[in-house]
Amino acid sequence: MYLKTLICLMLAMSANFSQADAGLAKSKNCYACHAVDKTVMGPAFKDVAAKYAGNKEAASLLAGKIRNGGEGFWGSIPMPPNAQVSDAQALKLASWILATK
Numbered sequence: 035m036y037l038k039t040l041i042c043l044m045l046a047m048s049a050n051f052s053q054a055d056a057g058l059a060k061s062k063n064c065y066a067c068h069a070v071d072k073t074v075m076g077p078a079f080k081d082v083a084a085k086y087a088g089n090k091e092a093a094s095l096l097a098g099k100i101r102n103g104g105e106g107f108w109g110s111i112p113m114p115p116n117a118q119v120s121d122a123q124a125l126k127l128a129s130w131i132l133a134t135k
């Protein structure tokens with residue numbers, strides 16, 4: 035009984051965690067060009083997660099790209115820098131993106 039409650043609690047907490055980061059992506063306007071599961075102007079976040087799967091440097095690499103922008107990795111459209119995102123937020127977003135499937 036106790037264990038069941040604990041598992042429910044953990045599930046609820048992890049759901050909250052990812053929802054918070056999805057909210058961060060929304061508030062930072064990422065969804066203007068991205069979606070989790072389809073290509074908009076930028077790549078689908080789950081495609082990004084698949085591309086960098088197994089890359090240990092991925093979170094910090096992507097955090098840098100989120101802040102400074104990037105181009106040429108997914109197509110000819112560049113991503114402009116997102117200066118409104120702090121380093122900590124960029125890292126949080128990168129980890130969240132890498133966990134999307």
Ligand code: HEC
Pocket residue numbers: 059062063064065066067068075076077082096099100104105106107108109110111112113114116119127128131
């Ligand atoms: C104006 C449109 C636009 C906005 C706003 C935008 N992106 Fe992008 N993003 C792009 C495009 C276009 C690319 C592909 C760039 C390339 O080909 O290298 C991209 C690529 C990426 C990548 C993959 C980088 C790589 O080199 O593999 C990540 C991660 C990413 N964006 C996250 C974000 C996050 C998080 C936000 C919000 C803070 C955001 N983007 C806001 C257009 C945008």
